[in-house]
Amino acid sequence: MFETQNAMIYVIFAVLLVIVIAALFMLIRFLRRPRKFMMDEMDGHDFEYYCADLLRLNGFLEVEVTKGSGDFGADILAERDGVTYAVQCKCYDKPIGVKAVQEIYAGRDFYGRMVGVVMTNQYFTQPAVDMAKKLNIMLWDRDYVDDMKHGDGNV
Numbered sequence: 001m002f003e004t005q006n007a008m009i010y011v012i013f014a015v016l017l018v019i020v021i022a023a024l025f026m027l028i029r030f031l032r033r034p035r036k037f038m039m040d041e042m043d044g045h046d047f048e049y050y051c052a053d054l055l056r057l058n059g060f061l062e063v064e065v066t067k068g069s070g071d072f073g074a075d076i077l078a079e080r081d082g083v084t085y086a087v088q089c090k091c092y093d094k095p096i097g098v099k100a101v102q103e104i105y106a107g108r109d110f111y112g113r114m115v116g117v118v119m120t121n122q123y124f125t126q127p128a129v130d131m132a133k134k135l136n137i138m139l140w141d142r143d144y145v146d147d148m149k150h151g152d153g154n155v
Helices: 002-032 044-057 098-110 126-135 142-150
Strands: 061-065 076-080 083-090 115-120 137-140
Touching: 044 061, 044 076, 044 083, 044 142, 083 098, 098 115, 098 126, 098 137, 115 126, 115 142, 126 137, 137 142
Parallel strands: 083 115, 115 137
Antiparallel strands: 061 076, 076 083
16 A cells, blocks of 8 residues: 555656646747737837937937938937937838948938947848948847836946
8 A cells, every 4th residue: 555655646746747847848938939029019100209219218318300201311310428329210020131221321421420320129130230330330139229128328
């Protein structure tokens, strides 16, 4: 009888272990699935205002969203610590290419700003990264933009 009880305990332990392992596996799959962020649901115009709000939250001043069409490559103009910025906002569902870098390069010079930035809810292609380095354009990808929500000014 004592052996039957021990066998029963081992069976219960094994079943519980399988349940825990299955639950951990499901949790890992859940955490690894792609998640949509609020910014992914915005249209381009709303994303521009969202980015402007993030800039203000992070200590940027004189934040101005430019007019929609004919903005000459800059969606937002701002200033922080005496440095002027021109920002191009891209809310897409695929990686951002060189065109956005070219646009803000032109927009930065058109508006006479010191720094050009592309902000996006996505990531950048390698050619875009290479071009940005060559043209001294800052690239703020979805991770960087998402971190800006904390508003600690360390961006």
